[in-house]
Amino acid sequence: MKTNSKGEFVRWESGFRHWVTPDGSPGPSGDGGFKAEPGRYHLYVSYACPWAHRTLILRTLKGLEGLISVSVVHPLMPPESWVFGEYPGATPDHVHGFEKLHQLYAHTAPDFDGVVTVPVLYDKARETIVNNESAEIVRMLNSAFDAWARADLDLYPAQLRADIDAVNAVVYDTVNNGVYRTGFATTQSAYEAAFDQLFATLEELEVRLARRRYLVGDRITEADWRLFTTLVRFDPVYHGHFKCNLKRLVDYPNLWAYTRELYQMPGIAETVNMDHIKRHYYGSHPSINPNGIVPKGPALDFTAPHGRDALDGAGGGRGR
Numbered sequence: 001m002k003t004n005s006k007g008e009f010v011r012w013e014s015g016f017r018h019w020v021t022p023d024g025s026p027g028p029s030g031d032g033g034f035k036a037e038p039g040r041y042h043l044y045v046s047y048a049c050p051w052a053h054r055t056l057i058l059r060t061l062k063g064l065e066g067l068i069s070v071s072v073v074h075p076l077m078p079p080e081s082w083v084f085g086e087y088p089g090a091t092p093d094h095v096h097g098f099e100k101l102h103q104l105y106a107h108t109a110p111d112f113d114g115v116v117t118v119p120v121l122y123d124k125a126r127e128t129i130v131n132n133e134s135a136e137i138v139r140m141l142n143s144a145f146d147a148w149a150r151a152d153l154d155l156y157p158a159q160l161r162a163d164i165d166a167v168n169a170v171v172y173d174t175v176n177n178g179v180y181r182t183g184f185a186t187t188q189s190a191y192e193a194a195f196d197q198l199f200a201t202l203e204e205l206e207v208r209l210a211r212r213r214y215l216v217g218d219r220i221t222e223a224d225w226r227l228f229t230t231l232v233r234f235d236p237v238y239h240g241h242f243k244c245n246l247k248r249l250v251d252y253p254n255l256w257a258y259t260r261e262l263y264q265m266p267g268i269a270e271t272v273n274m275d276h277i278k279r280h281y282y283g284s285h286p287s288i289n290p291n292g293i294v295p296k297g298p299a300l301d302f303t304a305p306h307g308r309d310a311l312d313g314a315g316g317g318r319g320r
């Protein structure tokens with residue numbers, strides 16, 4: 001884990017930033033030559049990882065299961081990063097049969113010396129990593145494969161982009177990455193600062209979701225799914241393991257019901273593997289849980305009725 005001189009957790013930059021596009025033209029960053037084609041691309045994910053989880057959700061929602069294959073790493077992450085291995089729900093590396101994810105990075109870039117992370121979007125034709133930044137992979141999955149995918153579903157519609165970007169920025173910093181900044185802080189002051197920001201945002205979101213069904217506009221967008229992957233892990237992991245314990249998710253009636261609604265959308269429950277989530281965090285961070293004991297609780301029922309049908313998407317047309 002990387003912390004700076006103030007004991008603040010600092011997340012690394014993702015190294016591969018090419019884009020799959022409908023015609024193979026370059027995207028906003030990286031090189032071109034990655035044309036959307038059925039069967040050409042492969043996703044490497046961990047069920048534990050909230051960033052990888054976003055990409056799995058987009059793959060499901062857009063109906064890309066038959067177009068983009070997936071390999072799932074073992075939930076326990078040794079110091080050298082993710083490995084493949086026998087474990088319920090984990091798979092081998094279906095493309096190369098590698099045992100460790102860093103072999104895939106080395107196969108693409110023999111001199112790679114950055115952090116080996118999931119998710120990875122991999123091009124089987126060119127045998128190279130396209131992109132390992134989840135925020136960009138979800139954008140590609142949202143639109144590049146529309147010739148074969150559910151083109152009617154747009155999670156990043158042009159007219160809502162500015163609002164989605166604004167929500168994402170706050171949610172990323174204080175919630176998605178905020179739980180890590182809280183949990184991996186190595187000074188009391190860094191911990192408390194991240195903790196306060198996290199719970200200030202959760203309070204704001206709780207109010208926002210009282211009269212709005214979703215975060216932005218009148219429909220579910222990318223912003224909701226990016227928040228969801230942190231919320232679904234909150235009580236089982238972040239509350240205890242990362243010391244994010246001012247409140248639990250279940251103490252926020254709106255956020256908790258919203259999380260259940262998203263969880264109950266078709267195909268989503270299958271992307272949530274609570275065993276991998278808990279095994280990974282509690283078992284892979286000896287600096288904060290030296291004995292690797294995995295708590296048995298809490299008992300949470302994501303399938304309980306969410307009761308949010310009464311809210312229309314735009315919060316009764318009252319705007320934001």
Ligand SMILES: N[C@@H](CCC(=O)N[C@@H](CS)C(=O)NCC(=O)O)C(=O)O
Pocket residue numbers: 014048049050051052080081115116117118119132133134135
């Ligand atoms: N910015 C990246 C972050 C991905 C990331 O940090 N993944 C974590 C797992 S949750 C990882 O692979 N960490 C490897 C390590 O800590 O060595 C993204 O959103 O794709």
